[in-house]
Amino acid sequence: MKIVVLAGGLSTERDVSLISGKQIYDALKKSGNEVVLLDVYLGYEGDIDDIFALKKDWGESIERISDAAPDIEGVKALRDIKDGFFGPNVINICKMSDIVFMALHGSCGENGQIQAVFDLLNIKYTGSGSLSSAIAMDKTYTKIMFNAYDVNTPPSFELKGPDDDRKTDFPCVVKVNSGGSSVGVYIVNNMEEYKKAVKEAYKYDDHVFVEKFIKGREFTDCVIEGKALPIVEIAPVSGFYDYKNKYQEGATIETCPADIPKNLEKKIQEEAVKAYNALRINTYARMDFIVDEDDNVYCLEANTLPGMTPTSLVPREARAIGKSFEELCQWIIRISLDKYENK
Ligand SMILES: Nc1ncnc2c1ncn2[C@@H]1O[C@H](COP(=O)(O)OP(=O)(O)O)[C@@H](O)[C@H]1O
Numbered sequence: 001m002k003i004v005v006l007a008g009g010l011s012t013e014r015d016v017s018l019i020s021g022k023q024i025y026d027a028l029k030k031s032g033n034e035v036v037l038l039d040v041y042l043g044y045e046g047d048i049d050d051i052f053a054l055k056k057d058w059g060e061s062i063e064r065i066s067d068a069a070p071d072i073e074g075v076k077a078l079r080d081i082k083d084g085f086f087g088p089n090v091i092n093i094c095k096m097s098d099i100v101f102m103a104l105h106g107s108c109g110e111n112g113q114i115q116a117v118f119d120l121l122n123i124k125y126t127g128s129g130s131l132s133s134a135i136a137m138d139k140t141y142t143k144i145m146f147n148a149y150d151v152n153t154p155p156s157f158e159l160k161g162p163d164d165d166r167k168t169d170f171p172c173v174v175k176v177n178s179g180g181s182s183v184g185v186y187i188v189n190n191m192e193e194y195k196k197a198v199k200e201a202y203k204y205d206d207h208v209f210v211e212k213f214i215k216g217r218e219f220t221d222c223v224i225e226g227k228a229l230p231i232v233e234i235a236p237v238s239g240f241y242d243y244k245n246k247y248q249e250g251a252t253i254e255t256c257p258a259d260i261p262k263n264l265e266k267k268i269q270e271e272a273v274k275a276y277n278a279l280r281i282n283t284y285a286r287m288d289f290i291v292d293e294d295d296n297v298y299c300l301e302a303n304t305l306p307g308m309t310p311t312s313l314v315p316r317e318a319r320a321i322g323k324s325f326e327e328l329c330q331w332i333i334r335i336s337l338d339k340y341e342n343k
């Protein structure tokens with residue numbers, strides 16, 4: 001099969017995406033596919049006629065770019081043509097493939113825009129469609145859908161602006177609407193911290209909301225093909241699951257399957273499937289949860305393109321049911337192609 005692994009882009013999660021992309025590229029090649037790893041923003045300037053047969057290690061060249069230019073302005077400077085988002089030949093190469101494996105994360109690729117473009121151009125891709133991706137990227141709309149479909153989520157209200165000083169209980173969580181990787185998530189304990197967090201949050205996003213802080217244990221669960229995988233418990237060694245604790249080795253203890261009673265496991269898995277259906281997600285997604293001391297399960301959000309390095313959470317969950325990383329990649333391709341068959 002001819003597969004394009006699409007990675008990189010201009011979101012704050014660019015580096016994570018490049019690492020996911022390289023691993024997916026290697027895994028799909030091992031499984032006997034013809035694979036091109038492409039940076040969605042930088043594209044490829046050479047002759048593309050035989051691009052799937054080229055014996056060039058695209059993975060290595062992508063990794064070098066990430067090392068040399070981790071900052072977004074630096075990435076932009078690498079491309080001569082400034083107009084438009086897609087890099088040279090990206091659309092043409094994607095059109096030559098049987099399917100595009102979406103290894104993008106964050107605002108770029110996870111918010112449904114690329115999916116909408118691909119739908120109009122008849123380019124097949126892995127993962128959810130444009131509408132569910134867009135809703136899942138928007139935490140306020142996610143919570144509206146959760147409430148409508150009876151998915152338990154912490155109570156919240158949206159702020160009217162940076163000077164909105166509505167009363168709230170402490171501790172509480174100030175969050176930007178379209179964040180990711182915990183960027184723009186602040187746990188605050190008093191008015192002073194609250195005001196500072198609100199100001200800071202509006203630098204990232206035009207929409208900011210305040211959520212009830214839930215004291216408890218944190219879990220995450222992937223739903224794939226409508227079924228929940230074994231749950232991971234996430235326990236940062238110190239503080240909450242912020243950017244540093246997400247990506248620094250050893251900063252967080254992740255246990256899969258989570259060491260919890262069967263009835264709680266079932267409750268979280270049922271809630272994960274409910275959240276998946278509420279957002280009309282298809283193929284796969286990873287839902288984040290906090291469970292309080294009375295075993296109330298709160299769904300925080302859905303990630304429609306979760307991290308895909310072999311040590312990421314979804315590959316760990318797949319391993320717990322005996323699926324290797326290669327098998328998981330092939331599984332995602334198969335269910336994503338099925339989506340088009342059933343149309
Ligand atoms: N209501 C909450 N109560 C307690 N902790 C929270 C709450 N909301 C978020 N957190 C903490 O912040 C982290 C990031 O929040 P989340 O809503 O999942 O945003 P992101 O999209 O950045 O992952 C969570 O993994 C959790 O550790």
Ligand SMILES: [Mg+2]
Binds near residue numbers: 288300
């Ligand atoms: Mg999260």
